[in-house]
Each structure stands twice: as structure tokens, then as C-alpha cells.
Amino acid sequence: MDTLSQLLNGFAVALTPINLMFALIGTFLGTAIGVLPGIGPALTIALLLPITFKVDPTGAFILFAGIYYGAMYGGSTTSILLNTPGESATIVTALEGNRMAKRGRAGAALATAAIGSFVAGTIGTVGITFLAPIVVELALKFGPAEYFCLMTLAFVTVSAVLGNSTVRGLVSLFFGIWLGLIGIDLQTGQPRFTFGLIELLDGINVIVVAVGLFAVGETLWLASRHAHGKDELLPLSGSLWMTREEWKRSWKPWLRGTGLGFSIGALPAGGAEIPTFLSYYIEKKLSLKPEEFGNGAIEGVAGPEAANNASAAGVLVPMLTLGLPTSATAAIMLSAFQSYGIQPGPLLFQTQANLVWGLIASLYIANVMLLVMNLPLVPLWVKILAVPKPWLYGGILLFATIGTYGISQSVIDLMLLYAIGIAGYFMRRFDFPAAPVIIGMILGPLAEQELRRALTISQGDWTVFLTRPLSATLLALAAAALLGPHIYAYMAKRRAA
């Protein structure tokens, strides 16, 4: 009951007109930067840090949290409509979301993303409110060995996006892993694959690769076909909103995505991307119409979108309970705490009760605001698709270029964007899937680092992955997911014979 009364106090703090205004500005700003590829919530909040010299802490954190949640909403819009992911956590959304848009179901895709985000954000916030202290103790049990096995499990998800040819899919995957390894190796401080370019020391931003492969590659591909006179208009079929069937197919993925997103987001090295991969894989496996995956299956939008929003809530768990910043955005928010002379740590809930509960209450409010703001925008957004193609794709190139330049004002990034775009065109031309590149790029370096950490701690003893119960369980799950279907098919064949 104590939690409830403190939450009510929090609402009293968050519902003052000035704090409501901060929540509104934050969610609006967050949606806007989410839409623009490249500029993410971490950079936006960092640029807004100087307001901490002027605004009181509660107001500032309500603004920042609004930006954080809003960016997760906004990122899906361009993924779905333009195949241009705004954030790395919405890359998976582009896979099915953009196919849905091409089938004339853009409205439904945007709606299931918005409602799924709302459901996930709200359940995630309930999770913060009531489960945070328990979740965080479980999360601390995850060491490098467990993370490595979690990444191994996540690698299985590649099988869901390999396409028709396993060999081509694996080539894409290893290309992605190689891209991910470029830069300074964290464990030794030595540069790898940087060709002596200092601009590559910090590695290549995954957003640059995603936007290059998806948006620029797609534009070049379309332009090449346009020249051959094969232009088709995007049809808008059926209702703008979700049909009864689409609702039925959405609600379970929302809930499963929320569970995955919140729990993995709460892990100190979990992140927002892995739950979206896992959610996509699970939805494809569980779907009654798996053949629709790759052609615009609504489950493939609903699940990952719920997962990325729930992970945003999950990330706040270690931040608020232990003062641990586990994502770039959380780290920037913690440095804002320090501007106020507040030292975030395990005692934050006691020493700054008003601030923390006000922040949590404002998360509930921000979620409602985002839903109210985003649903009426759906018909407007969909109109973008009525724009003639040469104009539309010209606009996409412009968006992609501005957004990429916004990441670090680097000309090298722009050159990379277009080089990868050209690579994306040839991949498309020769039927290599693009999604494994992204999965490899995100998971490859993470898995490598965790593997080496685990082996450093165990002094080179490989059995560490099997002797720890959690990591052994995760490995077993990965093995089952990878081999299970084959064994099952083999058995079924033998029985039939």
C-alpha cells in the first residue's frame, strides 16, 4: 500500500500544469527526433542538459523521460512508411511494417505500433512501480557468461530473416559482424579494421548502416526499376484502421513483446534491440500464418514495437533502483542528476522520493499523451504514401542524409551512408537479405565482448558456460530453438515412412 500512496503523491507532482507542459513538450520532441533517423534521445537530452541550470529537477526529468518514451514511438513511423528506421530498436519494425505499407495496410501497421507501444509502455511502467526492487536483484545475477548465452540465443533469430538461401543469409550475417567489429577493441584498446582512419576508431553507427541498406539501397533499387518503366502506385486497401482480425492477431504479440522487452531491458547489458529480434522470431514461430512473414505480417510489427517500448521502461529499473546507467540515454539522464547535486544510487528512492515518484507518474501520463498524439496522426502520415514516387524517394534521401549528418556532423558518415547504400542496392539485386547484416552488426560485437569477458574471469576455462545454471539454461534454449525444428521434421518424416 505504501507504493500506491507514494505513486499518488507522484501523480500530484506530475499533474501540476507546469510539469504537464514539460511532459507534453518532451513527448512531442521525442516523437519528432524519433522520426528523424540518426538523432536519438541520448543526443537530444545531452543537448538539453544546460536547461538543468534553469529548470527544477522534477520538471527536467519529466521532460527527459517524455523524450525517451516519445523517441521509441516516433522511430516506428519512418520504419513503416519509408523503410528508414529512426532508431536502432525500430529496425526490426521496418521488416514487416514496410511490407504492410506496400500492401496498403500502412494505417493498420502504424496503429498496431502505437497501441502496442502504449500497452507495453504502460505495463512496463507498472513493472517499474511494483517490481523494480525484485527485478533488479535478478538482473544482477547476469554475468558475462549469461550474457554470452543470451546473445547466442538471440543469434538463432537470424534464422527467421535468412530468406530463401541460407548461404546468402549467412554471408549477410558475417558482413554485419565484420562491420560491427570495426573500431577500437574494448578489451585491448587496439583499433581493428579501421584502415588507419581515425573517423573509424569509434566504429560505425548501426543507424548509418540500417539507413544505408534500407532507405538508400531501396531508393537506388527503385530508381533502377523506374528507368525500365515499371512504376506501381502504392494501393491503399481496406480500412485505414485495424480490422477485427488485425486486433485479434495483435494483442498476444503485444503482451509477449512487453514481457521480453521489460525483462531484457532491465538487464544491465540487455539493450533494446535484442528483445525486438527475439520477439520477431517468436512471433514468426507462433504465427498461424508464418508464410505472411516477409510480406507484411502484423504480428511482426506488434511484437517488436511492444518490445522496444517495454525495454525503455526496463532500462529505468537499474537506473532508478541502483543508479546504474545501462543505456546511453540513461547515462545522460544520470549526468543531469549530477548537475543538480543529486547523486543517483541505491538510496535514490528514499532521498528523492518526490522526484522519483513524480517521474514514474509522469511516465504513465506520457504514455497516454503519446497515444492521444499519435493515433490522430495516422491518417496524416499515411498520406505521405500518396506522394509520387520520385518525390517521395527524393525526400527519403534528404531525410536520411540530414539525419545521418546529425549523428556526429561527420562527412565520413555521409560517405559511408552512400557506400553502404550502393552495397545495399547490389545486395538487393543479387538477392542477399539485409536484415542479417543488422543483426550481425548489433549482436556480433556484443557476443564477442561477453565471451572474452567470461573467459578472462574464468581464466580461459570454457566450462563456465555450462556450470552456471542460468547460462546453461540459455544455451539449452538456443540449441533447442536451432535444432528442435530439424529433429521434429526428421521424426515426423520417419513416422510417415
Place this chain on the structure above:
Amino acid sequence: MSNFDLTRRDALKYGLAAAAAATSLPGIAQAQTLDRLRMYIPAAPGGGWDQTGRSIEQVMRAAGIMTNFQFDNVPGAGGAVGLPRFLGMRGQGDVMMVAGLVMVGSLIANKSPVKITDATPLARLTGEFQAVVVPANSPHRDMRSLAAAIQASPGGVSWAGGSAGGTDHILVGMIGQALKVEPKAMSYVAFAGGGPAQAAILGGQTTAGVSGYGEFAEQIKAGRMRCLAISAPERQPGIDAPTLKEQGIDVELANWRGVFAAPGVSPAQRAVLLGLVDRMVKSSQWKEECEKRDWTQIYMTGDDFGRYVASEVTRVEAILRGLGLAT
């Protein structure tokens, strides 16, 4: 080409300003000679160097020392990406770079062709001492006990900290050297950022951890971590932990941050910038800002600072060589 024009115009303007400064009295007159100060941050917004730069801006504004600021963030590789561009601003007297020990280590580990000493050192401003911590349920109650464990099995004691070659890693290497064990044989586990590293320590995934004291302060206060030692020369007010030195490990390290002017600035230009920094450091607002942010002031200016930076480069190089990160 417009870049070149700007440089020429600036050089002309500040040439005049410097002439004015040279003929006028130090102090207030100096401050009036710059109408704008450019802060060059070789790191992303929000990090330690950026916070230092923004605090300089706030304090100078509040104290009426300088009101017109322009910020330029060039992030990447502990400053190794940003420094070359700063070195290209040769002779420009209106720009200041924030940097520190992290850049020294990063340049060496990356075998960068440029050196931090190519910039013009202005002043060391703040520093943070490193802390050696263990999880609350660790059997090690003091540094002697941990040191014995390291000497018994250097690889058996695992350390969580920031990226390889960074300040945390440097301290572990120094402790190894002081204990006469091969630094390379020690199990150092690099994490990306303070959050994941702290999570690993709290969860007991590693034996010990190293970071700036401030990063651990709240965990220590809450009883979730135990601070075995700090890397200061003597005990620090507000920190309830002994030094490494008094526990028989002759190691001292401060993660310092300071400001640098562009290479090739004239003595007059350098004097103008030093004057601004000096007035800022002596203001009450700077004192408050440092207290709020838990920064220890270790102010040092001019040639002293220049020699200090050079000695840090030599020292860090030797340690990184011991760790196998430099040749």
C-alpha cells in the same frame, strides 16, 4: 576556402586584441579583449569533458567574466578523433579545448600520430581519485588481503573497469607493478561505461572493481560495495577510505581534467586565456560548482602544467607498455 578566410580574419582580430592585452594591465582589462570564447570538446555531449566545459561556461557567465560562448563537440576514441582537428586551429587565440588523462592513454593505445603536448597546455582544473572496491559480501576486508590474493594468483583476481588503456586499467597496471606481478597476467575485464561495470561488481561477477570514487560513492554509502582504497596521496575529506600508499602500495593517480589552447598561440594570446581561467577558478561560483559535482580542485597553470602533462605522457606510456598495450 571560407575556412581560410575566417582564420585570417580571426588572426587579424586577435592579433590586435593580443596587442591590446600586452599593453594593458592584467585582470579585468584582459577579459575584455576576447568578445567570444569557443569551447572545443573532443567528446560527446554529456560526458565528463563536456560537463567541465559547460560548467566553465556557466561559471564565467555568472561571474561576468565572459558571456559569449560557442561549443563544438567532436566525439570519438577518448579524444583521439577530436585532437587532430583542434591541432589544425593553429594560432587561434579564442578557442579552448577540455581534455585530460583519458586522452593521454587513448592516444598512446591507438598509436595516434599526434600528441597532446602539441596543443598548448593552459591549466589543470579538477581531478578525481580512483577507488578500488569489492562487493559487500567479499572476503577481502582491506587492500592487504586483496594484494595477497593478487600475489598468490594475479589472474585469479578479476577486475571490472572501463575500456582498456583507460584510467581504470592504468591504475590496475600500476597496482600490479607495485606488487611486483606481471601486469599483463592480471585479469582486467573492460566494460563499456560505468553502468555495466558497476552491475558486474554488485553482482559479484568480478573480484574487484576500479573507477572514479564518485561513481561508486552512493553504492558505498548504501553498503552494497566496500571501498578498500583510494589512489590519493593522502586521506581525502568526505571519503572514508585509506589510501593505497598507507596500505603499502606506492601508487598515486588522479584522473585530471584541464584546458588547452591551440598550438602556436602567441604568449599574449595564451596570457589572455590564462587570465580568464584564473578569474574563473578564483570565483565563488566555481567553488560551488565543484562542490556540487564532487570535483576535487587541483589547480595548476602554465609551464608547471606543461611539464606535468609531459611527465604524465611518459608515465602512462610505461604503464601501458607493461600492460602490453603500447610498444
